[in-house]
Amino acid sequence: MRMENLATRGANAPSDLRAWLAHLAERGRLAVARDGIALTDELAAVAKRLERDRAVLFPHPDGHEIPVVANLFAGRDWVANSIGVSEDQLLPRFLAAASNPLPTHEVTSGPVQEVVHDDVDLLRQLPIPKHNERDSGPYITAGLLIARNPKTGVQNVSIHRCQISGKNRIGVLLLPRHTFSYYRLAEEKGQALEIAIVIGAHPALLLASQAIAALDEDEMAIAGALLGQPVDVVKCRTNSVRVPAHAEIVIEGRILPKVREPEGPFGEFPQYYGPRSNREVIEVDAITHRAQPIFHTIVGGGYEHLILGGVPREATLLQHLRRSFPNVLDVRLTRGGTCRYHLAIKLDKTNDGEPKNVMMCAFGAHYDIKQVVVVDKDVDISSSEEIEWAVATRFQADRDLMVVSGALGSKLDPTSNNGISAKMGLDATAPVDAPELAFKRICVKDEDQVDLAVALQADQAAAVARLLAEARS
Known part of the structure; x- marks a missing residue:
């Protein structure tokens, strides 16, 4: 697909997370919770009750100044709308973006660095919820973990469960994928892997992070193609990672070499708990955010979790299968x-x-x-x-x-x-040489042509009452 077509298709997409929330609010799809909802359990319970119906904004959870939003996706049509296309164009659009990525555009500053915290206290500075009943504690669940290949500098974007283990310490589950590969390259040299965790990004970045891409394919470039324009990125203040300039919050840090600490249990997408085990550890060096940021959370194993992981995988699986x-x-x-x-x-x-x-x-x-x-x-x-x-x-x-x-x-x-x-x-599937009627689905002729407004009596209640009266006489 030609790049000018990609740009045209992205024209209807909201510009950032805030624009997406405004889009949902205009269509009655954004609920607002009362002030003071507890970050432990209660916030997730409210979000779960609404997960197939509405996004929900929590203005002051536990009295925190930073609001929390959940349920950005309640259906495949929501995913399509977030990138400015209809549902039937969702997978073709994603395939086109994956095939024609748009490299990021670096800028010198951005809203995500309006406020800087060098003295880090994660639970005091950010409203991080605890989700499922047996979760080991508060978790960052919608953070885009961005890492750079220590050899090439190419970035990878992915989502990992991130347990808050201390004021500036995060336990992270690294499965054997690209971030883990980058970490092993750094760890073999005794070095920490510089990373950033981005919270409150455009939905397109969340989708792109789940693409089944090759090693050293930057998912932010796929996100740019989804939007029809390059993602503006800015260099972190304490390391060399580039992050979306118009995101809400960034946590800058390093995955420490040769360090493992207990992480888990945590409610995962199979609707079971991922077990407690010794996992890699992030040491946080700084937090930056907008002047009035919004914290996005995903309830572990909830509907948003499933849809976010499903749609990008479908697109890349379809592409893979169609090659053969x-x-x-x-x-x-x-x-x-x-x-x-x-x-x-x-x-x-x-x-x-x-x-x-x-x-x-x-x-x-x-x-x-x-x-x-x-x-x-x-x-x-x-x-x-x-x-x-x-x-x-x-x-x-x-x-x-x-x-x-x-x-x-x-x-x-x-x-x-x-x-x-x-x-x-x-x-x-039916055999290719099966007799014509053996596997032919039955259908009632012209069923789809019936106009019920014409076929049924206008006053249904009166018609039923009349028939019942006639039956009794």
């Missing part, structure tokens, strides 16, 4: 599969056996994927009912089931053995 199978029409990481583990693939099938090849390609695309269901083009993969129907009517376990044992999976899956997991694929 251009007849893959669409993909969905299902909600019941935690938007990580279960993948539905819509295929315009041309050969029997093809779905199994597609499954193997999907398993290789990301280690989190545990189950793949391949369905025909007449199945709505946004509907769990439709997927189950396809399995019920087009799948036979002795013929259409694939099981792979001893593969790498998610360490957060409680059924895995330290991440070693089985993979299951289900071919729920």
Whole structure:
């Protein structure tokens, strides 16, 4: 896709987090909590009650001057709106951005550095909530952790759970991905890895952080393409990391070499607790923020957590699959599969056996994927009912089931053995040479043409009352 088209498509996107909140408020999708909601448990409880309906702003949680916002995404349509496109254009838009990234634009100053705290006290200076009942304490859950490759200087953007362990100390879970690779490069030399944690960024940056990108592909460049213009970045005050100039809050620090401290438990996306273990440690050197910042939090394992992780992964999975199978029409990481583990693939099938090849390609695309269901083009993969129907009517376990044992999976899956997991694929497609009516879905002719305003009586209550009276006479 040409870059001028990307710019045009991003024109309707809100300019930053505040513009997105204004967009939601104008449409009745932003609730405002009463003052004084407790940061421990109560804030998360209110957010959970509203998670599929409205974003919620907490003006003075526990009397704190900085407000907290949660539930930035309550549906796929919200995700699409945040980058200025319709829902049906969401995955194509993300694919175009990933294929045509826009490098960041460095500026000398930005709103995110209007206020500086060199004497750091995380829990006093920031309203950091505790979310799930058995969480070990307050966690930063919506922070973009930005790290620079110690050799190349290329940055990586990702989201990690960050436990507040002291006034200037954060325990962080680093899974074996790009930030961990950068950390190992630094640690092997006995050096700390400079990082920044960005809180309150444009939704496009949150989405881009979840892309399945190659090592040394800067996710902020993908975010720029989503927005149709480069992301303005500014150098941190205490290290060389570049952060979004128009974000709300930045925590500057270093992941210490050869240091591990207890972190967890924490409520994760599978809706179970990630266990307590010795994890890497961030030492914080400074906090900067806008004059009147907003703190974004994500309830661990909640709906926002699932959607944020699901949509970018779907786009990159679709891109990966289409390289080998251009007849893959669409993909969905299902909600019941935690938007990580279960993948539905819509295929315009041309050969029997093809779905199994597609499954193997999907398993290789990301280690989190545990189950793949391949369905025909007449199945709505946004509907769990439709997927189950396809399995019920087009799948036979002795013929259409694939099981792979001893593969790498998610360490957060409680059924895995330290991440070693089985993979299951289900071919729920009809045979190519099946008789025409054998797998043809039934339909009532012209059902979609019926105008109920014409077909039904205008006064339904009066019509029902009349019929009941006639039945009694």
